[in-house]
Amino acid sequence: MKLYSTRDPQKTVNAAEAIVRGLAPGGGLYIPENFPKADLEGWKSLSYPELTEKVLAGFLTDYSPEFLKSAAQAAYGPAFGENAGKTVKVQDGLYALELWHGPTCAFKDYALQLMPRLLVEGKRSLQRTETTRILVATSGDTGKAALAGYAGLDGIEIQVFYPNAGTSEIQRLQMATQTGDNVRVYAVSGNFDDAQTGVKRVFGDADVAKGLAARGICLSSANSINFGRLVPQIVYYFYSYFRLAEEGAVQWGDPVDFCVPTGNFGDILAGWYAKQMGLPVGRLVCASNKNNVLTDFITTGHYDARREFYKTTSPSMDILISSNLERLLAHLAGPGKVRQWMADLFATGSYTVDADTLAALQKDFACGCASDADGAQEIRSRFEEDHYLCDTHTAVAFHVAERCRTDAPMVVLSTASPFKFPRDVLAALGREVPDSDFDAMRALTEATGCEAPRSLSALDSLPVRFTEVIRPEDIRTAALN
Numbered sequence: 180m181k182l183y184s185t186r187d188p189q190k191t192v193n194a195a196e197a198i199v200r201g202l203a204p205g206g207g208l209y210i211p212e213n214f215p216k217a218d219l220e221g222w223k224s225l226s227y228p229e230l231t232e233k234v235l236a237g238f239l240t241d242y243s244p245e246f247l248k249s250a251a252q253a254a255y256g257p258a259f260g261e262n263a264g265k266t267v268k269v270q271d272g273l274y275a276l277e278l279w280h281g282p283t284c285a286f287k288d289y290a291l292q293l294m295p296r297l298l299v300e301g302k303r304s305l306q307r308t309e310t311t312r313i314l315v316a317t318s319g320d321t322g323k324a325a326l327a328g329y330a331g332l333d334g335i336e337i338q339v340f341y342p343n344a345g346t347s348e349i350q351r352l353q354m355a356t357q358t359g360d361n362v363r364v365y366a367v368s369g370n371f372d373d374a375q376t377g378v379k380r381v382f383g384d385a386d387v388a389k390g391l392a393a394r395g396i397c398l399s400s401a402n403s404i405n406f407g408r409l410v411p412q413i414v415y416y417f418y419s420y421f422r423l424a425e426e427g428a429v430q431w432g433d434p435v436d437f438c439v440p441t442g443n444f445g446d447i448l449a450g451w452y453a454k455q456m457g458l459p460v461g462r463l464v465c466a467s468n469k470n471n472v473l474t475d476f477i478t479t480g481h482y483d484a485r486r487e488f489y490k491t492t493s494p495s496m497d498i499l500i501s502s503n504l505e506r507l508l509a510h511l512a513g514p515g516k517v518r519q520w521m522a523d524l525f526a527t528g529s530y531t532v533d534a535d536t537l538a539a540l541q542k543d544f545a546c547g548c549a550s551d552a553d554g555a556q557e558i559r560s561r562f563e564e565d566h567y568l569c570d571t572h573t574a575v576a577f578h579v580a581e582r583c584r585t586d587a588p589m590v591v592l593s594t595a596s597p598f599k600f601p602r603d604v605l606a607a608l609g610r611e612v613p614d615s616d617f618d619a620m621r622a623l624t625e626a627t628g629c630e631a632p633r634s635l636s637a638l639d640s641l642p643v644r645f646t647e648v649i650r651p652e653d654i655r656t657a658a659l660n
Contacts, residue, residue, distance in 0.1 A: 180240045182209040182406060185509035186518040194239040195301035198294070198407035199311070201400030202382045206521070207514070209406045210506050211238055214455040223421045227263035228252045230421075231293070231414045237456070238410050239297070246300055254293040254411075258282055264418035266590065269567045273580070274428070275593040276419045276437075279570075283353060284596035284632050285495075286446065287324035290403075290411040295328040295335070297407045298399065302334065309395045313337040314658055315402055316378040318371040318442060319346040319495040320595060322364070323353035325401040330359030337401070338363045338657060340374045343648050346494050348616040349599045349635055356641040364645035365657055370488050371442075372499050377654035378402075390659055398658070403445030404502050412449035417458055419590055429588050434461030436589045438580035440572040441465045441473060442496035444503035446592065451507065451543060461587045464545045466579035468493045471548035473501055478546060480537035482520075485528040492551045492603040493571040495595070500524070512536040547579035554578060555607035558597075562608060568629050570597040570604060598623065598631040 181191040184207030192200070197209040215237025222233055231251040236244060255263050262280035269275050281288025302311065311334060315325045322339040329337045339354055343366035346354075354364045367374040381387055382398060391398065403409060416437065423429045437460060439447040447463055454460035467474045469489040476482045484499040491497055509517045512532065523530035532540075549557070554574040561567045561577060569577065573593040580589050597604045601619035606612045610626050613619050617639045620631045649657060 180215070180238055181212050183212060184208070184514065185210055185505050186514050186521065188514050193241040194406065195241050195304050198297050198405060199301045199305060199307060199399055201398070201405045202379070206379065206383055208404050208502070208506050210509055214452065217417065217456040217458060219457060222417065223424065227259070227414070227418055228255045230418055231255060231411065234414045234417065235410060241304065242297070242300060250293060250296040250300070254296065258288065258292050264415045264422070266419045266422050267567075268428070269561065269565050269591075272584070272588050274419075274423065274588060274590045275567065275569070275573070276415060276590050277593045278415065279593065279596040281324075282634060283320070283323045283327050284599055284635060285320035285324060286592065286594040287320045288327075289415060290408045291321070291324040291328040291401060293411045294401060294405070294407040295332055298335070299332065307397075308334075309392075309397050311335050311399050312391065312396050312658070313399050313401050314378045314381060315339045315400065316371065316375040317341045317354075317402075318497055319350040321402060323350065323357070326354060326357040326359070326362055326364070329401065330357060330362050332361065336361045336363075336396075338365065340365050340367050340378060340654055340657075342366070342370045342374055343368055345370055345490060345497065347600050349601070349638065350494070352638045352641070352643070353635075355643045355645045356638060357644065363657070365654075366648040367654065368648060368650050370490075371497055372484075372488070373651040374654070375402075375498075375500065375502070377651040381655050381658045384655065387655060387659060402502070403443050409445055409449055409452070409503070409506075412446055413453050413456070416450050416453040416460065420458055423588060423590070432459055434459045434587050436461040436464060436583070436585060436587045437592065438464035438466055438576045438583065438589060439592045440493065440496055440576040440594055441467060442498035442501065444473065444501040444507070446594070448503045448507055454543065461585065462545045462583070463543055464547065464579060464583045466576040467546070467548040468496045468554070468575050469548065469550055470497050470499055472499050473504070474546045474548040476504075477540060477544050480534070480540075481529065481531045482524065483529040484524065492554060492600065493575050495572055496575065507540070508532065508536065511539045545583045547582050549575040549578040555603070558604055558607035559609065562627065568597050568604070568627050569593060570595045571600045574607070596632055596635065597629070598635050601631075
C-alpha cells in the first residue's frame with residue numbers, strides 16, 4: 180500500500196519510508212491511499228499480538244509477515260500480558276477500555292512499544308545507515324512512552340520537548356529521570372503548542388536538514404504525526420469490540436460508540452480508521468477539556484486557535500492545534516482543500532471548512548467538553564457509584580459520554596493511570612491533598628484500596644538527569660546539537 184501527503188497526493192511513499200521520515204515534505208502528514216477490509220469473523224478470537232499482526236499487515240504491506248508477527252509478540256507480550264486491550268464494565272451499557280497497563284501507564288505505550296521496531300526495520304529495508312534523531316513534542320505522556328521505547332537503540336537518538344510547568348509532577352519525573360546515552364529531555368517555556376510548533380519548524384528547516392545530513396544524521400518523529408504511531412492504535416478498537424461481543428454486551432454486527440479524551444486527535448482518528456475497515460463503530464465522541472477548540476470545530480466547521488490557552492487538570496489534552504485533524508480532513512475533502520486550510524491556519528490561526536466537509540465530519544463524530552469541576556465530579560461519581568477509579572483525562576470522557584449516550588454500548592477510552600495525577604484525583608474524591616505527589620499516591624491507595632503502579636511510585640528514588648529549560652526558538656539549536 181502506498182501513502183501520500185495530506186497536502187500533495189503526488190508525493191507517495193511506501194510505509195517504511197513514511198515511518199522513517201515522520202513528516203511529509205512541505206509539512207503534510209502521510210495517509211493511506213485506501214483502507215484494507217477487516218476479516219471480522221477470522222479475527223474475533225485472535226490474541227492481542229495476533230490481531231495486531233493482521234491489522235498492521237493491511238497497511239504496512241512492505242513489511243514482511245514474519246517481522247510483523249515477531250514485532251507484535253515482542254511489543255505486547257511481556258509489556259502488557261493479559262491486560263492488553265482490557266475492557267471493563269463500569270455500569271450497564273458503559274465500559275472502560277483501559278489502555279494504561281503498559282510500562283509508562285498511558286495509552287501511548289500501545290504505539291510506542293511497537294513503533295521503534297517499525298522504524299529500525301524500515302531503516303534496514305531501505306538500507307539507511309545514518310543516525311536517526313527523533314524529535315518529540317509532548318503534552319505529558321508521549322514523551323515518556325517514546326523515551327521508554329527508543330532508549331538504548333543503536334542508530335537512534337531521541338530528544339523530547341515538554342511544556343515547562345505544563346505536566347503533572349509524575350509526568351515530568353518520568354521524563355527527567357530517563358536513563359540511556361541516546362536520550363535528551365528539555366522543558367520549554369510556554370505551552371504544548373509552542374513546543375509542537377517549534378518541532379514542526381525544525382522539520383521544515385532545510386538548513387537544519389543539511390547541517391545534520393553532513394554529520395550523518397536525519398530527523399524523524401515519534402509524535403502522532405508519524406504514521407507509525409497511528410496504525411497500532413487501530414488494533415484496540417477491534418479487540419475491545421470483539422471482547423464485548425464475546426461477553427454478550429453487544430450483538431455481533433451491532434454498533435458500539437467510543438468516547439475518546441482528545442487533544443491531538445490521533446487516538447480518535449484511529450477509531451475512524453477502524454470504522455473504515457469495517458468495524459461496527461457507531462459514533463466517535465470527541466471529548467475535550469476547557470481547551471475546547473475541537474468541540475467548537477465539530478459543531479460549527481470553524482477552527483479557531485486564536486483563543487485563551489488554559490492549563491487544566493487534564494494536561495495531556497491542553498492543546499489548541501490538533502495535528503491529526505489534518506489527516507481526517509484530507510480523507511474527507513482532499514489535499515487541495517487541506518493545503519489551503521493549513522495555510523490559513525498558519526497565517527491567521529483559523530480556517531473554515533465547507534458545508535459538505537462539515538456534514539461528512541458530523542456523520543461520524545459527536546463532541547462535547549468538560550471543565551475541571553465537571554471532571555472532578557465525574558471522578559467522584561464513578562468511584563462512589565460504580566467503584567471505578569479513573570484519572571482526570573478519562574473523567575473528561577466519562578462526562579461527555581454521558582451526554583452523548585445512545586442505545587448502543589458506550590466505550591470510554593481510559594488513557595492514563597489515576598496515579599499519574601494523584602493530587603487531582605485525591606482532591607476530586609474530597610480527601611485532604613498532600614503537597615507531594617508521592618504522598619498523594621499513598622493517600623490515594625489508602626482512600627480507594629487501589630495500588631499505585633510500581634513504575635510510578637518508585638520515581639522519587641531515581642536521580643533526575645534533565646533540568647534544562649529552553650525557549651521555543653531554541654528548539655532549533657537543541658536539534659542541531
